[in-house]
Amino acid sequence: MTSYQILAVNPGSTSTKISVYKDEACIYKDNIHHCNKELNKFVDINSQLDFRKSLILKFLRANDIPVKQISVVVGRGGFLKPLSSGTYIVNDKMCEDLRCPTRNHASNLGGLIAKSIADDFDIPSYVVDPVAVNETQPLGKVSGLKGFERFTLFHCLNSKAVGRKAAKHFKKRYDEINLVIAHMGGGISVSAHQNGVTIDATCGLLGEGSFSTERAGTLGQSSMLDLCFNSGKTRDELEKLLVGQGGLVSYLGTNNCLEVEKMIQRGNKEAELYYNAMAYQVAKDIAALSSVMKGKVDAICLTGGISYSKMFIDWIIERIEFLAPVLVYPGEFEQEALTLGALRVLKGEIEAKIYKG
Numbered sequence: 530m531t532s533y534q535i536l537a538v539n540p541g542s543t544s545t546k547i548s549v550y551k552d553e554a555c556i557y558k559d560n561i562h563h564c565n566k567e568l569n570k571f572v573d574i575n576s577q578l579d580f581r582k583s584l585i586l587k588f589l590r591a592n593d594i595p596v597k598q599i600s601v602v603v604g605r606g607g608f609l610k611p612l613s614s615g616t617y618i619v620n621d622k623m624c625e626d627l628r629c630p631t632r633n634h635a636s637n638l639g640g641l642i643a644k645s646i647a648d649d650f651d652i653p654s655y656v657v658d659p660v661a662v663n664e665t666q667p668l669g670k671v672s673g674l675k676g677f678e679r680f681t682l683f684h685c686l687n688s689k690a691v692g693r694k695a696a697k698h699f700k701k702r703y704d705e706i707n708l709v710i711a712h713m714g715g716g717i718s719v720s721a722h723q724n725g726v727t728i729d730a731t732c733g734l735l736g737e738g739s740f741s742t743e744r745a746g747t748l749g750q751s752s753m754l755d756l757c758f759n760s761g762k763t764r765d766e767l768e769k770l771l772v773g774q775g776g777l778v779s780y781l782g783t784n785n786c787l788e789v790e791k792m793i794q795r796g797n798k799e800a801e802l803y804y805n806a807m808a809y810q811v812a813k814d815i816a817a818l819s820s821v822m823k824g825k826v827d828a829i830c831l832t833g834g835i836s837y838s839k840m841f842i843d844w845i846i847e848r849i850e851f852l853a854p855v856l857v858y859p860g861e862f863e864q865e866a867l868t869l870g871a872l873r874v875l876k877g878e879i880e881a882k883i884y885k886g
Contacts, residue, residue: 533872534549534598534599534600535549535601535603535871537602537868538585538603538867539864540604540605540635541636543563544560545561546864547559547560547588549589557588575637575641578641582646585646596646596650597650599650602647603616604642605636605639605640605656605657606636606657606660607637607640607659608634608637608659608661609623609627609630609659609886610631610886612884614658614662614685615870616874616879617659617882617883618653618655618881619644622886624640626884626886627641631661640654655871657871658689660682660686664726665679665730666728666729681720682718682730682733682736683712683718683731683733684714684716684733684833686866688722688727690863690865692710692830694830695708695710695828695858698828704725706828707722707724708722708828709826709828711814711829711831712733712861713741713832713834713836714835715784716734716741716744717744717807717833718731718733719731719738719815719818731818735768738814739811740777740806741775742784742786743772744771744772745770745771745775786834804841807841808841809844811845815852816849816852824852826852826853827853828854828855829852830855831855833859834861837860
């Protein structure tokens with residue numbers, strides 16, 4: 530029986546996660562942190578490619594992993610043109626779009642690094658369930674104002690991975706069940722998965738849905754107009770306010786849920802109000818997305834870093850457990866999801882898709 534070694538690369542804003550799997554078993558992993566002094570040398574994210582690639586190759590040498598034994602390199606997918614979920618070959622068109630993306634983000638380096646390493650050793654390179662996956666049904670794309678399409682952006686890689694775990698729980702395939710999945714971390718997104726297709730979702734980045742630890746979530750139109758025309762801030766300043774300085778940061782001065790819970794334990798009623806309000810908004814999004822599947826929901830899945838908080842999870846569950854069974858998957862499973870997406874191709878279970886832009 531053929532065995533495969535898979536190198537998975539997941540660039541973040543200040544770190545690069547690396548793992549090597551032998552089939553489904555992780556045999557090496559690391560999370561390389563990059564300090565501001567290192568990153569400030571580069572004019573933009575794309576110019577960090579060789580720097581991060583060299584660190585990955587150094588990791589392989591340090592662990593005596595010959596690259597010639599690697600079967601495939603898989604990277605986190607970035608802000609490409611909208612596409613369906615799946616495992617994609619990193620081709621020239623994809624690289625072109627990752628170098629000139631719809632949004633600058635560290636995930637854009639995933640496919641570029643994967644292809645650069647893979648090409649050096651004449652092996653395949655893939656990305657799996659990129660950030661840009663958009664399977665929203667036509668009804669869900671109507672915004673309410675002609676000329677503006679409603680935009681969804683969710684934590685696809687981890688949400689799909691959790692969807693497959695939930696399907697396994699029910700001894701079914703992912704494309705045989707209906708799920709509502711809430712990913713809760715620095716950003717929060719909720720998505721409706723109907724028979725393996727994400728037919729609707731909130732937008733976890735400059736869109737709509739619950740506020741998070743550091744993102745503002747949905748703001749009313751009047752509030753947005755005031756921000757745009759009366760705050761005196763530039764577009765870039767407003768974006769940083771909404772994405773990095775919103776949510777719990779704006780209310781309590783921290784994005785650390787453990788600190789917020791300590792505040793609550795010390796009797797801080799304001800902290801309790803805002804933390805509970807975040808759970809309240811997530812619960813509303815879950816209920817709303819249950820309705821797009823007409824209530825035919827096999828399970829509701831809660832995942833992401835905030836899912837480690839029993840206090841927060843309990844507040845959500847008490848509001849939505851009447852809808853469907855609730856499954857909790859704390860943390861994230863991105864390295865595993867990247868690996869399994871590549872492995873399904875290597876084993877011939879699925880065909881790798883071609884990105885056309």
